[in-house]
Amino acid sequence: MLGYAGKTLRINLTNQTYSVEPTPTELMRGFIGGRGFNMWRLYYETPQQAGPLHEDNNLYIGVGPLNGTSWPGAARVNFSGRSPQTGNLGDSNVGGAFGPEVKYAGYDQVIIQGQAEKPVWLFIHNGKVQFNPAAHLQGLDVVETQASIKKTLGTPRVQVAVAGPAAHAGVVFTGIFCSGVRAAGRTGMGRLLASKNVKAVAVLGHTAVRAAHPEKFEAMVCDLITKIKQHPQYAGRLQMGTTFLMSALNNMGALSSKHFQEGTMGTINQVSGEALAERVKVKNRGCFSCTVPCSRVYKTEYKGRKMVGEGPEFEGLMGFSGRVGASSLEFSLSSCNRCNRLGLDVITTAEVISFCMELHQRGMLTSAEADGLDLSWGNEATIAALIEKIAKREGFGDVLADGVDEAARKLGRGREYCMSVKGLELFMADPRGLKGYAAGLAVASRGGDHLRSEPSFEFSNDHEEGIRRYGAAESANRLAHKGKGRLLKDFEERCALSDSLNVCKNTLVNMEIMLWDETAQLLEMLTGEPWHGDEVRLACERIVNVERLYLARLGMGRKDDTLPDRFLKESLPTGESAGQVVDLDSMLDEYYTARGWDVANGLPTQAKLDELGLRKC
Amino acid sequence: MAIKNLRVTVEEVRGFCDMPMRPGDYFELRSGALVFPQGGRFCMWAMQSVMPFLPARQRATDDPNDWVPRVERFICPDPDGGVVMKIEVIDDDGSVTAAPGTSALSSAKAAVPLANAKRLVADPLKCTGCRACELVCSYTHFKEYLPHQAHIQIVTDDEACTDTPMTCHQCGHAKCLAACQFGAISRHESGGILIDTQACTGCGACAAACPFTAMKLRNGKASVCDLCLGKPACIERCPTGALSLRSLKGKGE
Numbered sequence: 001m002l003g004y005a006g007k008t009l010r011i012n013l014t015n016q017t018y019s020v021e022p023t024p025t026e027l028m029r030g031f032i033g034g035r036g037f038n039m040w041r042l043y044y045e046t047p048q049q050a051g052p053l054h055e056d057n058n059l060y061i062g063v064g065p066l067n068g069t070s071w072p073g074a075a076r077v078n079f080s081g082r083s084p085q086t087g088n089l090g091d092s093n094v095g096g097a098f099g100p101e102v103k104y105a106g107y108d109q110v111i112i113q114g115q116a117e118k119p120v121w122l123f124i125h126n127g128k129v130q131f132n133p134a135a136h137l138q139g140l141d142v143v144e145t146q147a148s149i150k151k152t153l154g155t156p157r158v159q160v161a162v163a164g165p166a167a168h169a170g171v172v173f174t175g176i177f178c179s180g181v182r183a184a185g186r187t188g189m190g191r192l193l194a195s196k197n198v199k200a201v202a203v204l205g206h207t208a209v210r211a212a213h214p215e216k217f218e219a220m221v222c223d224l225i226t227k228i229k230q231h232p233q234y235a236g237r238l239q240m241g242t243t244f245l246m247s248a249l250n251n252m253g254a255l256s257s258k259h260f261q262e263g264t265m266g267t268i269n270q271v272s273g274e275a276l277a278e279r280v281k282v283k284n285r286g287c288f289s290c291t292v293p294c295s296r297v298y299k300t301e302y303k304g305r306k307m308v309g310e311g312p313e314f315e316g317l318m319g320f321s322g323r324v325g326a327s328s329l330e331f332s333l334s335s336c337n338r339c340n341r342l343g344l345d346v347i348t349t350a351e352v353i354s355f356c357m358e359l360h361q362r363g364m365l366t367s368a369e370a371d372g373l374d375l376s377w378g379n380e381a382t383i384a385a386l387i388e389k390i391a392k393r394e395g396f397g398d399v400l401a402d403g404v405d406e407a408a409r410k411l412g413r414g415r416e417y418c419m420s421v422k423g424l425e426l427f428m429a430d431p432r433g434l435k436g437y438a439a440g441l442a443v444a445s446r447g448g449d450h451l452r453s454e455p456s457f458e459f460s461n462d463h464e465e466g467i468r469r470y471g472a473a474e475s476a477n478r479l480a481h482k483g484k485g486r487l488l489k490d491f492e493e494r495c496a497l498s499d500s501l502n503v504c505k506n507t508l509v510n511m512e513i514m515l516w517d518e519t520a521q522l523l524e525m526l527t528g529e530p531w532h533g534d535e536v537r538l539a540c541e542r543i544v545n546v547e548r549l550y551l552a553r554l555g556m557g558r559k560d561d562t563l564p565d566r567f568l569k570e571s572l573p574t575g576e577s578a579g580q581v582v583d584l585d586s587m588l589d590e591y592y593t594a595r596g597w598d599v600a601n602g603l604p605t606q607a608k609l610d611e612l613g614l615r616k617c
Numbered sequence: 618m619a620i621k622n623l624r625v626t627v628e629e630v631r632g633f634c635d636m637p638m639r640p641g642d643y644f645e646l647r648s649g650a651l652v653f654p655q656g657g658r659f660c661m662w663a664m665q666s667v668m669p670f671l672p673a674r675q676r677a678t679d680d681p682n683d684w685v686p687r688v689e690r691f692i693c694p695d696p697d698g699g700v701v702m703k704i705e706v707i708d709d710d711g712s713v714t715a716a717p718g719t720s721a722l723s724s725a726k727a728a729v730p731l732a733n734a735k736r737l738v739a740d741p742l743k744c745t746g747c748r749a750c751e752l753v754c755s756y757t758h759f760k761e762y763l764p765h766q767a768h769i770q771i772v773t774d775d776e777a778c779t780d781t782p783m784t785c786h787q788c789g790h791a792k793c794l795a796a797c798q799f800g801a802i803s804r805h806e807s808g809g810i811l812i813d814t815q816a817c818t819g820c821g822a823c824a825a826a827c828p829f830t831a832m833k834l835r836n837g838k839a840s841v842c843d844l845c846l847g848k849p850a851c852i853e854r855c856p857t858g859a860l861s862l863r864s865l866k867g868k869g870e
Contacts, residue, residue: 069762070752070854097748104763143776156772157765180775208755208763218756225854284857285778286747291856293745297778310778 002212003065003526004028009107011122011129013196014055014114018129023108030613032536033064034099035091035499036543037109038080042089043550044617052084052188053195055115061102061161061201062110064502065526068103068209070221072228073504075099075287077184079161084195085172085188085348085403086423086447089550092186093451095287096179099502101159104205116197119168121149123158123202134199141165141341142177149202158204164343166391167194171401173348173425179287180310181340187424187446190343212528220522224513228291231511238284241294242506243273245314245429252478253575254433256426257322258377259354260419260566263430263575267327271317275329285310292507302330312336312346318428319350324357325377335383342391351425352400352407353386359414369411371395419564421448422556431567433577434458436475436484436491439587442561443488443602445547455491456510458484481583485590496540542612545604548597549616558602561588620675622647622707625659625667628690632699633734633789633808636660637863645707646671663693663700674704697789734808735862737769737842737849739782743859746773746780750851750860754842757850766835768842769851769860782860785810785831785842793841796826801839809844 004023011018023037031040038060050056059081066074077099083090102110105124112122119134137145146160159178167174167190174190175183184190193201211217228234236244246268249255253263269275280300286293299308307330316336321327339346359365360375367374371389373382373396389397400407404425408414419426424447431438440453457469458478466476469490472483491509497519498508507513514522516533523531551557562568567582592599596608609616626643636658644659645652653659673685693700705713748771751764759766769784787808794802794810801816802823810832819837826832832841842849844862852860 070749070756072749100764104765147776156774157770179773180778206763206765208759208761208766210761214756214760282778283742284745285780286745286856288747289749289752290745290747291749293747293856295745308778310775 001025001028001527001529002210003069003523004033005103005106005108005207005209007107008109008111009124009129010111010113012114013112013116013120013131013198016116016131020127028065028108029535030539031543031546032497032500032539033067033108034062034076034078034502035080035093035496036539037062037500038078038091039089039543039546039550041109041111042080042082042091043546043553046082048553048617050082052082052087052090052192055196056113057082057192057195059112059189059192059196060109061112062502063099063102063108064500065523066501066503068100069211069526070218070289071503071522072221072225072289072291073287073507074289074502075504076499076502077102078499078502079176079184079189079193081189081192083187083189083423083446084191085186088422088554088556089446089547090187090189090192091446092175092184092189093499093502094176094178094182094184095290095504096159096182097288098159098161098178098203100288101203101205103209104207105203106205106207110201112193112196112198112201114196119197119199121200121202122198123153123204125202125204126206137199138168139165142343143180143341145200146178146180149200153202153204155204158202160200160202161193162200162343163190163193163198164341166342166344167191168199169391169393169401171344171390171393173345173401173403174343175345177340177343181337182287183340183345185345185347186449186451188345211526213525217522217525220518220525225291227513228507228511231513233511234292237292237294237506239277240273241296241311242314243276243296243312243317246272246318247274249429249433251576252433253572253577254430254478255318255322256419256428256430258325259323259358259417260430261358261573263433263572263577265322265327268322270327271321271329271332273314273317276317276333279329280333282308287504290504292504294506298333300330300333302334305334307334307337309333309337311340315428316346316350319346320383323350323428324354324383326380326383327378328380331380331383335387338384338387342387344387344391347427348403348425349387349390350428351419352390352404353383355404355407355414355417355419356386356400358417359411364413365411369396416565419448419566421563422446422560424448426564430572430577431563432572432580432582433575434478435481435582435587436478436487438563438567438582439484439488439584439591440491442563442584442588443492443591445544445551448563451505452495453488453491454495454505454509455484455487457487457491479577479580481586483590484587485592486594488587488591489594492544493537493540496543497536500540500543538612542614544595545608545612545614548604549609549614552603553617558588558592558600561602620648621677623671623674624705624707624713625664625671625702626705627663627700628703629701630699631701632695632697634660634693634695634698634700635786635789637736638663638693638698638700646675647707660693660700662695663698663702666694667691667702667704670704695790733806734787734804735844735847735864736787736808737784737844737852738861738863739784740859740861741779741781743857744771744780744782745857745859746771747856749854749856750782753850753854757845766833766840768831768840783829783831786829787842787844788828792826792828793823793832793839796822797839798822805843805846807844807847809846810841811843812839812841814838
């Protein structure tokens with residue numbers, strides 16, 4: 001099928017061998033690509049008994065049919081495996097230019113198996129895989145590693161995905177980084193790569209991607225570009241990227257200030273997306289083939305040290321400002337950059353640090369226990385020191401380096417203040433102010449994660465559309481509970497579409513630039529075979545279900561679809577979401593019903609599996 | 618006798634300057650020092666053609682047989698460039714007046730080739746490194762997507778966070794054209810370089826001669842930007858307007 005590379009590369013690190021096999025057509029039809037392919041492999045291929053750091057825990061690198069074409073934002077790639085961070089489903093997605101290069105190298109999926117005896121970096125090129133010694137790269141940060149490999153290979157055009165020094169030091173919340181500091185940050189995929197003794201994967205390809213109907217495909221691309229440029233969110237995203245959420249969520253009283261104790265930030269104007277854009281932004285950068293290049297290059301100084309860097313997203317900016325009680329833009333930029341360079345996930349890093357600060361505030365953790373660091377809110381020196389300690393697993397950093405749940409276990413206290421779901425730490429918005437997101441965090445297959453659903457429709461206040469789509473006007477109201485189960489199901493499938501086509505979620509999901517029928521049409525022009533909108537939607541539903549089957553196999557179900565008590569019982573004191581708590585059960589009932597799952601245990605019914613053509617493994 | 622201060626300004630570009638120099642570009646001679654406007658630059662070759670006359674023009678002379686004070690226009694020695702410069706005197710109050718001279722260059726403009734030629738110019742501060750230009754270039758010329766074969770290539774540096782578009786400069790004095798022994802390379806009136814794939818033997822002499830590594834070999838034939846014969850697809854696709862066409866004779870269009 002055109003559009004797909006048609007080949008899957010299997011690399012065995014233990015024997016330093018590799019082989020190429022055809023990508024099954026049923027996989028293309030049934031799971032579309034990227035995350036779909038990876039999740040299918042994770043459930044059916046990864047041995048059930050393999051623990052996260054076992055050599056049989058394969059790392060899957062998956063791309064989708066649109067990668068490599070000019071579709072705006074078809075830049076992404078999924079890294080998946082059993083998560084060293086949560087012990088459960090691991091999957092993370094990143095932009096930049098690595099994904100398309102995998103396609104140009106001629107593969108839909110790369111499967112990395114086994115464990116190398118000594119540190120290696122892999123080079124995938126011209127149908128071959130080189131296993132190169134990587135001992136000399138071990139001390140380098142993620143950007144230095146990429147630069148060093150590009151220099152070795154003599155071309156800046158090679159794309160390199162890297163596990164940072166923190167991943168090699170054994171920190172579980174470490175990502176895989178490419179195109180500079182772009183992070184597949186969540187669920188510890190960097191740790192998984194590092195556990196295989198792989199420092200980096202470099203790819204360079206010369207296989208062209210062809211469309212079956214090139215003119216028609218390109219015409220659709222042009223139409224979509226126009227649609228994106230005319231979208232009301234276009235200008236704001238170009239100016240601020242996702243950091244526009246700083247002010248937007250502050251206005252809704254739904255920021256995670258001081259570890260979700262306050263929904264707003266008094267000092268928002270110092271660290272907002274607007275402040276970043278107006279004060280320190282130099283220019284925009286974008287992922288491969290992007291029409292809304294939303295990454296911002298900044299130039300500034302922190303403590304007399306000059307900084308040039310890229311990003312951060314809303315998550316990082318808020319993580320190292322409001323979440324930890326700090327309010328300096330330069331400090332936040334500096335901290336995000338440091339985490340990225342070391343290979344840490346900014347969300348989890350900010351969570352474990354803000355967790356310690358809340359324990360300290362409550363008199364549950366002393367400075368003496370934390371290597372003498374002053375754990376008062378917003379202490380910049382402490383936060384900077386903790387980042388370094390975590391990355392090296394040094395002193396108190398070792399307590400935090402396995403994530404917040406483990407930190408509470410090691411300390412023997414503070415479990416009730418762990419802001420995590422299924423072992424994955426929560427993002428930077430307060431779920432009490434966003435009920436659809438709240439339910440999404442509770443059911444997300446990779447744990448407390450917003451990117452599995454992002455039901456941004458609930459910000460719209462478009463009640464008529466809410467009735468039309470989800471049978472409830474309230475579905476368009478962020479504080480309401482009704483209709484959110486059906487909203488969530490739909491947006492989970494939209495996100496599955498985005499992650500399996502491996503395109504940008506900002507445009508596909510948040511800006512709602514394309515849905516089932518348009519996707520089918522696009523795939524028809526690309527592959528030259530008939531596709532139907534229903535078939536595409538069903539494939540996305542299948543992806544969500546196979547992920548659920550994976551969790552079920554690990555013994556999980558409705559009992560695990562929950563949120564930290566704070567969001568269910570304590571209400572927010574101030575701001576536009578004051579007084580709100582989450583009524584999770586009503587939303588879950590509606591969600592499981594919409595999914596055709598058993599409401600009692602939250603698992604797919606046999607009838608649903610039959611409908612989707614899925615078998616249990 | 619006071620020494621005059623002078624300003625040398627590009628008045629007109631008749632040909633195809635590779636710098637490129639543009640009308641309005643200038644430098645000044647204040648006493649014994651050359652002074653450039655902030656961020657300004659000036660072609661060394663054009664400058665050296667006018668330099669020998671400047672000390673003489675700084676001093677008044679009443680010798681009727683001395684022709685130097687009456688020459689006010691100079692032309693760059695590059696015959697393809699046709700950069701015409703004018704010398705003016707900066708008065709004490711800062712105003713600029715033409716020196717008492719009469720000369721106007723008389724060469725016919727029409728005689729200069731490539732009158733309508735344009736050049737693809739990139740602004741690295743607007744470039745986002747998205748490489749949409751590479752993709753659309755590959756599609757436009759080959760009906761397939763493979764950025765490595767595109768005629769424009771973005772060089773990214775993730776440490777410095779810079780993105781630099783690299784493309785054919787549409788050189789006036791094109792080295793590729795001169796290097797080809799088989800007559801396979803010609804120039805379109807738009808300024809773009811054309812390859813006759815029948816005549817091209819794939820010897821690679823053009824690629825070796827190109828100072829900007831813009832000329833490449835694809836499937837054994839020379840391959841380079843043809844400016845899409847005047848309407849480059851990359852310019853249209855660029856999301857931030859980082860690419861544009863500039864007339865070689867004046868400011869952008």
